[in-house]
Amino acid sequence: MLMSYEESLKILHSHIKTYEKIEKIALTECLGRILAQDIKALKNQPEFPTSAMDGYAIKFEDQDKPLKILGLTPAGTMPQFSVQNGTCVKTFTGSLMSEGSDTLVPVENVRVENDTLFIEKKVPQAFAVRAVGENYKKDEILLKKGTRLNYSEIALLAELGFFHISVFIKPIVGVLSSGSEIKDLGEALENPAQIRSSNHIAIANLAKNLNCDTRVFPLLKDDEKATFSTLESALQSCDILITTGGVSMGDFDFLKKAVKEYEIIIDKADIKPGRHIKIAKANEKFIIALPGFPYSAMVMFNLYAREILNSWLL
Secondary structure: OOOOHHHHHHHHHHOOOOOOOEEEEEHHHOOOOEEOOOEEOOOOEOOOOEEOOOEEEEOHHHOOOOEEEEEEEOOOOOOOOEOOOOEEEEEOOOOEOOEOOOEEEEHHHEEEEOOEEEEOOOOOOOOOEEOOOOOEOOOOEEEOOOOEOOHHHHHHHHHHOOOEEEEEOOOEEEEEEEOOOEEOOOOOOOOOOOEEOOHHHHHHHHHHHOOOEEEEOOOEOOOHHHHHHHHHHHHOOOOEEEEEOOOOOOOOOOHHHHHOOOEEEEEOOOOOOOOOOEEEEEOOEEEEEEOOOHHHHHHHHHHHHHHHHHHHHO
């Protein structure tokens, strides 16, 4: 009796080891890569109470009285003034709040005469003041290992001061389609019995979409000796070799014989389409032999190859 998909998946996962191929690359080159470490905040952000608008730093209880403007605090500079009752400091978006102040009155709410501020519209206490740690707190995990780095994650890493970052090396997925009836892109069909191969194109792009590099090998004719030697040589340059065709019961299905030269861990499963799938291991590398029918091949890729790659990278 054929094993169920659930049983086959359990067997597959028992053979998947932790993927530990890591490299450190420049932050500017890491778009789309998979993070190989947790990223923690080294400090609070913001570190100090910060203005969220252009306005005046005041004491909340001083809104009913004229206030002397002591000076200003441009963004990027340390405050030079301490706010006491009856005083204020002109403050800008992103500026640190002056010592003694607890509220920001926006410029739209005030009137200025010489060096005196009159508040015409009151605001709640702590208005427009970003509290310490409002964005994130020290030691908070901001990005988890296995995160795919997009523009927003890269911007955060830049804000945190990372110039280089540890990412997983992209696994290399080899793709080998077989069958004397298939022709590659650009090759002429010699007779009506021949068809254009699409499996190797589709599988290579599925793998790329999972953050892998690919090696697409020339189409393999139905030749037993060539099948054995090609399989052996192809394995040398990839982490996973995915083949299509040659795994059923036909007289020219040589791939199923070649795959059995390795450690078979799955030999058929109770799945339709794709029951003739075979998965083998060659040391720490995987061989996934998929059916040649395109729909079956795509389904089996997503059920098995995706499981391995996600276990490695996510």
